[in-house]
Amino acid sequence: MPRQAKAPPTQPFGADAFAPSGDTTLRWLGMAGFLINSHGTTMMIDPLLRGFxxxxxxxxxxxxxxxPHLDAVLVTHSDNDHYSVPTCQDLADVTDAYHSTRYVATLMTDQGLPAHGHDIGDHFTVGAVRxxxxxxxxxxxxxSSGASTRIFQPEDACGFWITTPDGTIWAPGDSRLIPxxxxxxxxxxxxxxxxSDSEWHFGLAGAAQMANAYPSTPLLLHHWGSVDAPDFPPFNGDPQSLLGLVENPERINVLAPGQPYRLQRSPSAG
Structure with missing residues (x-):
């Protein structure tokens, strides 16, 4: 059986991670999710905390x-490892707003969530974050035959470019490479x-190409090490596969779920 890489042991966190602060901190939630706390503005991207x-x-x-509170939940697309209906419903009482594509926002609205749908290229603000x-x-x-009776459109999935007082974070979402x-x-x-080697993600070669287009940018690994699926490429990425492919491999961050990462503006980043 193929080897299944597993994330480092989880570092649990509590209410302190959501408190006002003087910087921007990211925490990987496992799967494809992240918590961002930027000077007290808190948001989760693609949280999946139960029900997979x-x-x-x-x-x-x-x-x-x-x-205790989230200013926003951002969701990149409708797959259930990104739009986790159980998780989003669980967070509804403490979340001010949900943001996604127009299609996913209709699904959220049907679930009674305060959702905002956006077109590709749109901007919105969440507290101190753009x-x-x-x-x-x-x-x-x-x-995929039988996957859906609906014809999905390019604008039904998205990424997020997040500008904080301490620098920029790019969450490109699940995607094939768009050079x-x-x-x-x-x-x-x-x-x-x-x-990963998934054909509907960047692919390992495409991911390396993307990483090397920004050779000084820290890489915060996700979408790996969380699901027991050694034969399923979307979940079975191995950080060891990046060595030799990525320029400046010291910028590869193999975070444990919950481990804090402090954002710092790079002199060469913009």
Missing amino acids: DMPIMIEMPVAADDV VQVTPADHAWQND EHHLRMPAPDALLFDF
Whole structure:
């Protein structure tokens, strides 16, 4: 059986992670999720804290019941490892707003969530943070017989370019490589980095190409080490596979779920 890489042991956190602060801190939630606290503005990207339909190998670093408040939840697309309906419902009482594409926002509204739908290229603000909606190519359902009766559109999935007082964070979402977009952005100060051999993700070669387009940007690995799925490429990425592919490999950050990462503006990033 293929080797399944597993994330480091979880570092649980509580209410202190949501408190006002003098900087911007990211915490990987496991799966594809992140918590961002920027000077007290708090948001989660693609949180999945319970209710997934495949075996999970990690302990989640926080339970929804222990989240005191979120200014926003950002969701990149409708797959259930990104738009976790149970998690979003669990967080509804403490979350001011949910942001996603127009399609995903309709799903959220149907669930009674205070959702805002956006077009690709739109901007919105969350407290001290400015967010731009970026393109993604992840309409895998159209290539998979029986996956959906709906025809998915390019604008149904997205990424987020997040500008904080301490620098920029790029969460490109699940996507095939779009060279004219993914290789031509300003260098972010942190890249939430999805890497695997999945054909409906960047692919390992595409992920390396993207990383090397921004050779000084720290790479915060995610979408790996959380699901017991050694034969399923979207979840079975191994950080060891990046060695020899990524320039300046010391910038590869193999975070434990819950481990804090302090954002710092890079002199060469913009």
